[in-house]
Amino acid sequence: MTTQKEYQDIQVVDKDSIDTDKFDRQKRIHGWDQNKISTAKVMVIGVGATGNEVVKNLVLSGVGTIYIIDFDFIEISNLNRCVLFNSKAAENNEYKVDVVKEACKVLNPDVNIIPIKKDLNTIDKNLYKECDVICSCLDNVEARLEANNYAYYYDVPFIDSGIDEYFGTVQAVYSKVSESACLQCAISDKDLELMWNKFSCTGQEIKSEDQETTRKIATIITTTSIIGGLQSQQVLKFLLDIDYFRKYGKWSNQIGEPLIGKQLLYNGLMNRFKIIEKLKDPNCWTCSYKKHLS
Numbered sequence: 001m002t003t004q005k006e007y008q009d010i011q012v013v014d015k016d017s018i019d020t021d022k023f024d025r026q027k028r029i030h031g032w033d034q035n036k037i038s039t040a041k042v043m044v045i046g047v048g049a050t051g052n053e054v055v056k057n058l059v060l061s062g063v064g065t066i067y068i069i070d071f072d073f074i075e076i077s078n079l080n081r082c083v084l085f086n087s088k089a090a091e092n093n094e095y096k097v098d099v100v101k102e103a104c105k106v107l108n109p110d111v112n113i114i115p116i117k118k119d120l121n122t123i124d125k126n127l128y129k130e131c132d133v134i135c136s137c138l139d140n141v142e143a144r145l146e147a148n149n150y151a152y153y154y155d156v157p158f159i160d161s162g163i164d165e166y167f168g169t170v171q172a173v174y175s176k177v178s179e180s181a182c183l184q185c186a187i188s189d190k191d192l193e194l195m196w197n198k199f200s201c202t203g204q205e206i207k208s209e210d211q212e213t214t215r216k217i218a219t220i221i222t223t224t225s226i227i228g229g230l231q232s233q234q235v236l237k238f239l240l241d242i243d244y245f246r247k248y249g250k251w252s253n254q255i256g257e258p259l260i261g262k263q264l265l266y267n268g269l270m271n272r273f274k275i276i277e278k279l280k281d282p283n284c285w286t287c288s289y290k291k292h293l294s
């Protein structure tokens, strides 16, 4: 493997700051550019279990600005899998975004966390194009498709995740790789019909004992931290390498290609990871029109 001249090799780390620069160890990674991370703006939609993991990882990595969108309150039942929540906040039913912001200040006071207590469909749509990467850590298909559609429209990389018990998925969408599928591509008419009921993120209907559809998904922190880790890794890949991709039309060897148009499947029961190529729907109403325009 030859090292490309055009981009920076491993950074020269100042001996004096080995133990005093909090990013010293990640700066040692080939292709790493902390300035790109520190100046980045990332949107995280949903700060439940997976969102907690994603935000925690981005904050510790030093991502400059993180918009967190969630209008929900903390419940006691969140506490088994949300590293940024606490018992007192649960007893007081505090807003998730407020508590996440406070916890992040302790982890890394240099990161600017901007909490937005709104339903996704009521946020200012300009926010999408202000961000470098958008993440959905949501438990309903409808909001995830909305995020997919706006991210695609504004050419912002979008990373989606889903969890259910011991299973999870991560998928990236990026309009600049025009032959790749978006989230909407995989949505059939049947899915759309089902979507109007409330469904779990992996598409399986969840019914309570009285057969009423609920949105409570069975999961544990081992699943959400694995999926949140993979999802935040995808964010960092885009932040570090998108300039290279724009310049050369490919991803650098040092950072590697994100999961664009592909879905990573995690099966905690069978101890397996699998990556599948998502099929692009030529009639997808989100991503096909751009193809016709170009």
Ligand SMILES: [Zn+2]
Pocket: 181, 182, 183, 184, 185, 186, 281, 284, 285, 286, 287, 288
């Ligand atoms: Zn599509």
